[in-house]
Amino acid sequence: MTKLLMILLLGACTLPAQAALDAAQVRQLAAEDSTDKVAAIRHLTQTADPDAVRVLQAMAEDSLFLAGDRAVIIDGDNAYDATSGESIKMPAAPESITVNNRIRGELSGALAALKLFDGERSVRLESAQKLQSKVSPEMAPLLARALAKESDPEIKALLTLAHAQASLGDADPAVRLAAVKALAATTSPAIKTVLQPLTDKATEADDQVRYEAIAAIKAIDGRLALAENLGRVFSGLSLGSILLLAALGLAITYGVMGIINMAHGELLMVGAYATYGMQSLFRAYLPDYLDWYLPAAIPLAFFSAALIGVVMERTVIRWLYGRTLETLLATWGLSLVLIQSARVLFGAQNVEVANPSWMSGGIELMPNLMLPWNRIIIVGFALFVLTLVWVLMNKTRLGMFVRAVTQNRAMAGCVGVPTARIDSLAFALGAGIAGLGGVALSQISNVGPDMGQGYIVDSFMVVVVGGVGQLAGAVWAALGLGIFSKLLEGWAGAVIAKISILVCIIIFIQKRPQGIFALKGRFVDN
Amino acid sequence: MRPSLTLRLLAALDKKSWLALGVFLALSLIVVPLLHLAVGEDSAFYLSTYFITLIGKIMCYALVAVAMDLIWGYGGILSLGHGLFFALGGYAFGMYLMRQIGRDGSYGADIPDFMVFLDWKEIPWFWSGSDHFAWAGLLVLAVPALVAFVFGYFAFRSRIKGVYFSIITQALTYAAMLLFFRNETGFGGNNGFTDFKRVLGYSVTSPETRLVLFGLTAIALALTLVFAAWLVKSKFGRVLTAIRDAESRVMFIGYNPLWYKLSIWVISAVLCGIAGALYVPQVGIINPSEMSPANSIEIAIWVAVGGRGTLIGPIIGAFVVNLAKSWFTVSFPEYWLFFLGLLFIVVTLMLPQGLVGLWKKITARQGASA
Numbered sequence: 001m002t003k004l005l006m007i008l009l010l011g012a013c014t015l016p017a018q019a020a021l022d023a024a025q026v027r028q029l030a031a032e033d034s035t036d037k038v039a040a041i042r043h044l045t046q047t048a049d050p051d052a053v054r055v056l057q058a059m060a061e062d063s064l065f066l067a068g069d070r071a072v073i074i075d076g077d078n079a080y081d082a083t084s085g086e087s088i089k090m091p092a093a094p095e096s097i098t099v100n101n102r103i104r105g106e107l108s109g110a111l112a113a114l115k116l117f118d119g120e121r122s123v124r125l126e127s128a129q130k131l132q133s134k135v136s137p138e139m140a141p142l143l144a145r146a147l148a149k150e151s152d153p154e155i156k157a158l159l160t161l162a163h164a165q166a167s168l169g170d171a172d173p174a175v176r177l178a179a180v181k182a183l184a185a186t187t188s189p190a191i192k193t194v195l196q197p198l199t200d201k202a203t204e205a206d207d208q209v210r211y212e213a214i215a216a217i218k219a220i221d222g223r224l225a226l227a228e229n230l231g232r233v234f235s236g237l238s239l240g241s242i243l244l245l246a247a248l249g250l251a252i253t254y255g256v257m258g259i260i261n262m263a264h265g266e267l268l269m270v271g272a273y274a275t276y277g278m279q280s281l282f283r284a285y286l287p288d289y290l291d292w293y294l295p296a297a298i299p300l301a302f303f304s305a306a307l308i309g310v311v312m313e314r315t316v317i318r319w320l321y322g323r324t325l326e327t328l329l330a331t332w333g334l335s336l337v338l339i340q341s342a343r344v345l346f347g348a349q350n351v352e353v354a355n356p357s358w359m360s361g362g363i364e365l366m367p368n369l370m371l372p373w374n375r376i377i378i379v380g381f382a383l384f385v386l387t388l389v390w391v392l393m394n395k396t397r398l399g400m401f402v403r404a405v406t407q408n409r410a411m412a413g414c415v416g417v418p419t420a421r422i423d424s425l426a427f428a429l430g431a432g433i434a435g436l437g438g439v440a441l442s443q444i445s446n447v448g449p450d451m452g453q454g455y456i457v458d459s460f461m462v463v464v465v466g467g468v469g470q471l472a473g474a475v476w477a478a479l480g481l482g483i484f485s486k487l488l489e490g491w492a493g494a495v496i497a498k499i500s501i502l503v504c505i506i507i508f509i510q511k512r513p514q515g516i517f518a519l520k521g522r523f524v525d526n
Numbered sequence: 527m528r529p530s531l532t533l534r535l536l537a538a539l540d541k542k543s544w545l546a547l548g549v550f551l552a553l554s555l556i557v558v559p560l561l562h563l564a565v566g567e568d569s570a571f572y573l574s575t576y577f578i579t580l581i582g583k584i585m586c587y588a589l590v591a592v593a594m595d596l597i598w599g600y601g602g603i604l605s606l607g608h609g610l611f612f613a614l615g616g617y618a619f620g621m622y623l624m625r626q627i628g629r630d631g632s633y634g635a636d637i638p639d640f641m642v643f644l645d646w647k648e649i650p651w652f653w654s655g656s657d658h659f660a661w662a663g664l665l666v667l668a669v670p671a672l673v674a675f676v677f678g679y680f681a682f683r684s685r686i687k688g689v690y691f692s693i694i695t696q697a698l699t700y701a702a703m704l705l706f707f708r709n710e711t712g713f714g715g716n717n718g719f720t721d722f723k724r725v726l727g728y729s730v731t732s733p734e735t736r737l738v739l740f741g742l743t744a745i746a747l748a749l750t751l752v753f754a755a756w757l758v759k760s761k762f763g764r765v766l767t768a769i770r771d772a773e774s775r776v777m778f779i780g781y782n783p784l785w786y787k788l789s790i791w792v793i794s795a796v797l798c799g800i801a802g803a804l805y806v807p808q809v810g811i812i813n814p815s816e817m818s819p820a821n822s823i824e825i826a827i828w829v830a831v832g833g834r835g836t837l838i839g840p841i842i843g844a845f846v847v848n849l850a851k852s853w854f855t856v857s858f859p860e861y862w863l864f865f866l867g868l869l870f871i872v873v874t875l876m877l878p879q880g881l882v883g884l885w886k887k888i889t890a891r892q893g894a895s896a
Contacts, residue, residue: 260689319875324689325604326874329830332823333870340863457700457819460693495708499701506677506694510684 021051023083029059030066030097038106045110046142053114055082060107062099067091113139116146116159124150128158132190135162137169161186165194173206180209184216187223195220227369232490233483238375238444240482241382244475245437246455247462248389249430251474254463255406256426259317259327263335264459265452267431269342270308271301271438272447276351291356294439301435308338309431313424335452342449350448359443378440385436390471392429402426461505538756547748554585554744559737575733578740579808584848585743586805591828591840592750593797598826599834600758601790602770603687607695608798609822610702611670615799616812617706618669620719621653622662623730623807627723639721640714650712659726666803667796674795675788682787687773696819703817718813725807736808743804747841750797754837757793766790827866830873833880842881 021044028040041059044052058064058073064082065072071082072091079090099107115127135143143163150156164182167175180198183191197203198213250264261267278297282290312334320327355374362372393399401422404412413419438452445451462481466473481501488497529537539547558581561573590612598604624638633642637649655661677698681691709715728735757763768776769783776783806812815821824847832843847869854862877884 258689260693316871316875323874323878325598325692326830326878328604328606328689328692329823329826330871330874333867333874336863336867336870340860340867343863344860457693457697461697464690464693495704498704502697502701505697506680509686509690509694510680 021047021049021055021083026055026071026083027069029055029064029082030071030095034100034102037103041103041106041110045113045139050117051085053111054085056107056111056114058082059097059099060104060111062096064097065091065094066097067094109136113142113146116143117149121152121155124152124155125158128155128162131162132158132165135165137166140166140170161191165191168194168198173209176206176209177212180212180216184212184219187220187227189224192217192220192224227365228490229487230365231369232486234371235375236483236486237479238378238482239486240479241379242437242441242444243455243458243462243482244382244478245385245440246434247459247466247474247478248385248471249433249437250459251430251463251466251471252389252402252433253427253430256402257317257321257423259320259324260331260456260460261312261317261427261430262328262331262456263312263338264331264430264434265455266335266338266342267305267309267434267452268438268441268455269338269447269449269452270305271435272353272442272451273342273346273351273438274301274304274435275439275442276346276353276447279353291358294356294359294443297439298436301439302432303435305435305438306428306432309434310424310428312431313427317427318420318423339449339453346449348449350446353442353447355443374443378443381436381440385433386471386475389429389433393471398422398425402429461501465505465508534760535752535756538752538759543755547751551744551748555741558740562737563733575736578736580852582736582740582743582808583805584845585740585747586801586808587825587828587848588841588844589743589747589750589801589804590798590825591832591844592747592754592837593794593801594825595829595834595837595840596754596757596797597790597794598829599836599840600763600770601766601787603787603791604692604826605695605791605794606692606819606822606826607697607699608794608825609817609819610695610699611674611795611798612802612805613702613706613812613814613816614670614673615666615802616806616816617713617719617802618656618665618799619662619803620722620806620812621656621665622659623722623725624714624719625657626725626727627721630723631721638714638719640709640717641712644709653712663803666799670795670799670802671792674792678788678791679784682784682791696822699817699822700819703814706814706817714813716813718811719806720811720813722807722810730807730810739804739808743808746800746804750800751837751841758837762786762789824866827870827873829880831869831877831880833882836880836882839880839882846881 025040025043028036029044031037031040041056044056055064055071055073058075063074065074067079068091072088072094073080073082074090074094077090079088079094080086081088109131112127112130115123116131118124118127131139140163143159143166147156147159147163150159160182164179167179168183170176170179176198180195183195195213195217199210199217201210246264246268249267250261253259253261253264275294275297278300279290279293282293282296312331316330316334317327320330359374359377360372362370363376364370391399393402401412401417402425404415404417405419405422405426409419412422441447441451458481462474462477465481466475466477485497485501488500491497492500558573558578561571562575562578565572590608594605594608597608627638629636631639631642633639635642637646641649649656656665677695681694686694705711706713706718707716713719722730724730725735725739730736758767765776765781766786769781769786773783802812802816828843828847829840830843831847832841833839847866850865851862854865873880879886
């Protein structure tokens with residue numbers, strides 16, 4: 001049946017396009033049988049007549065009706081004859097025409113194809129893009145005609161692709177060969193699937209075409225793999241940025257006080273909830289500026305996390321200096337309290353933090369390699385925080401004191417560094433940076449009470465690998481771990497990747513217990 | 527001349543402690559079974575199955591706590607991954623219990639249900655022999671020992687200690703949890719091992735089997751206590767404590783801390799494995815969540831609450847915290863984490879010696895004022 005129809009249609013379109021619509025074909029749009037409707041739609045499409053657009057558009061909008069033996073378009077109180085477009089008297093009892101999903105799909109394809117002949121460049125471009133995924137062999141002549149008329153290079157390239165796809169089913173091997181060659185330059189899994197049947201002897205008789213198709217698939221595969229690996233490196237980079245934001249604070253507190261704050265992940269959570277709170281405030285009071293809640297959330301997240309950090313330091317950690325293992329337990333207790341508080345305050349479910357509109361979308365480097373804006377911005381944000389921390393640590397008096405306490409607490413105290421105050425400030429700084437990490441995290445993952453739990457081990461690994469008290473070490477370790485784990489994930493799956501990274505780190509510590517960048521000097525332990 | 531081993535074992539505990547141990551064994555081997563079986567259900571003295579399971583479970587935890595105390599309280603090494611060894615023992619014995627189901631599973635196959643579900647045709651090689659009780663028992667001891675040995679050897683050899691060691695053990699148990707969560711690794715995935723029917727041919731749900739398991743747990747706990755008491759009083763234990771207090775000095779005197787630390791680490795892991803094996807048939811399930819970092823760190827708080835560096839402390843701690851947990855999670859589920867979190871903070875800040883230390887302080891003050 002469909003074959004017959006195709007031949008019929010191919011025959012039909014060789015006829016020159018007529019100025020007026022064929023009334024019988026328009027009438028057939030209202031036929032009982034869906035197959036007849038489809039045939040009529042295809043026929044009307046072949047005419048490439050602006051009038052056909054009007055009729056099909058009306059059909060897609062459910063304003064095409066059948067009155068007696070004539071198709072009419074009813075728009076509000078006005079009625080028009082579908083074939084001629086003339087205004088007519090409102091018919092007495094118009095019958096509606098059933099448009100099921102099959103017809104609707106057919107209509108949207110047909111309308112897209114017809115819009116290729118529109119006067120507006122933007123309309124043509126949009127239609128050419130839309131067509132890529134729904135090319136059918138019948139469209140080949142239509143596309144050829146559109147291609148001949150087209151002058152814009154961008155649309156022309158798209159049309160060439162669509163035409164090549166449509167002519168893969170052509171009876172002439174030469175046409176098929178040209179189509180395959182044209183498609184070999186693309187990078188799209190969809191086209192790969194289209195080419196697949198041509199590699200099989202059962203479906204493709206011509207050796208030359210088959211050979212070209214195999215080569216084309218190979219070429220597409222190569223580009224796909226490249227794009228995939230680049231995508232992995234990029235997502236590794238963004239994971240590394242998050243790790244860096246999480247680990248920077250930990251590196252400072254661990255460097256200064258020699259303690260691991262197990263509640264550090266929960267400080268990320270505090271930052272993320274602060275972002276959520278700011279978003280709610282903007283929604284309630286400044287809905288017009290909702291897009292700008294994120295910059296406003298940054299100071300809030302920093303200071304709320306820093307405040308909680310100071311409270312933690314003053315009430316608990318201060319009393320445990322020199323008892324590092326107990327600090328581990330006490331801060332774990334703090335993290336449990338923080339998690340449960342978040343549950344009580346905001347509910348156990350994840351809360352919704354939306355990306356501002358300027359962060360959605362992305363840069364398309366290749367057809368299947370999209371760099372989302374939110375991740376690009378996070379990488380930039382991490383860079384910004386890193387610069388800030390670097391300036392703070394290396395160019396300010398506070399930074400000098402922090403470095404002094406890191407290197408030799410007793411001696412720093414002797415020359416007048418207020419070590420207790422430096423501890424508090426360093427802890428607040430570390431906590432605040434974690435809060436900033438929370439802002440970044442809220443944009444790419446779920447915000448919930450448990451969100452910080454997974455980060456403590458990862459960020460500690462960064463500190464271990466990078467070396468204690470070293471900004472450069474933390475940067476290299478975070479980016480390295482991020483990229484390495486994303487690449488491994490691509491090859492071996494997330495779990496195996498995680499396990500092998502842990503094993504690698506354990507082996508690494510065997511070789512370099514001080515991390516990549518060890519502090520030079522002589523130390524006494526115990 | 528050194529006294530014989532028997533004498534030294536006897537000397538491990540003082541008279542009062544031996545008496546207490548005897549009372550404990552008598553209670554759990556005679557009184558509890560009598561109150562469960564011989565007393566009618568409506569009697570005030572009747573001990574329910576729930577009670578037996580709960581106490582049996584907590585005794586397993588207490589065993590883990592003693593193992594943890596050996597390594598932390600006496601060795602000064604805080605492990606945040608002891609849940610791993612507990613779960614390994616549990617899994618090793620759990621597989622035996624799975625094999626004991628035989629063809630009574632939902633699919634009526636020769637292999638456990640979860641393997642049928644994965645469309646596996648036969649038992650994977652690493653589980654071969656797990657249908658023999660003796661082999662399963664050996665696995666319970668050998669697997670935690672081997673894992674602990676390999677990990678400990680590399681960790682202690684490169685002198686990883688303090689928080690480094692703690693966090694790496696946490697990472698270890700976390701990685702293992704991820705591994706066990708996978709279906710294709712052959713550990714039952716998310717659900718782990720459950721729906722046990724028999725152990726050594728006896729039904730696991732019958733009151734008699736439960737009481738036997740309960741009694742065995744009590745005996746294991748008592749033996750562990752005696753062994754631990756002997757160990758910490760021996761020369762080995764004293765060197766270990768010395769390493770805890772001043773590792774460099776011990777090295778300068780001529781001891782190699784590696785073997786001392788490694789031995790106590792492996793012993794501790796094996797004890798955890800035994801506890802896990804006793805835990806599984808009583809509770810009826812083992813799944814990867816036992817390896818979650820949170821579970822392992824909870825073990826540390828049992829020890830801290832009871833009192834580190836004492837042997838009775840961890841047992842008291844395990845009972846207090848777990849009884850509190852079962853009470854809280856039933857009555858005030860939303861406050862349990864607050865309580866647990868505050869417990870961590872309060873104990874480390876105010877009770878560095880735990881409840882035992884508090885008791886000692888109180889009695890000392892009374893003694894001074896009297």
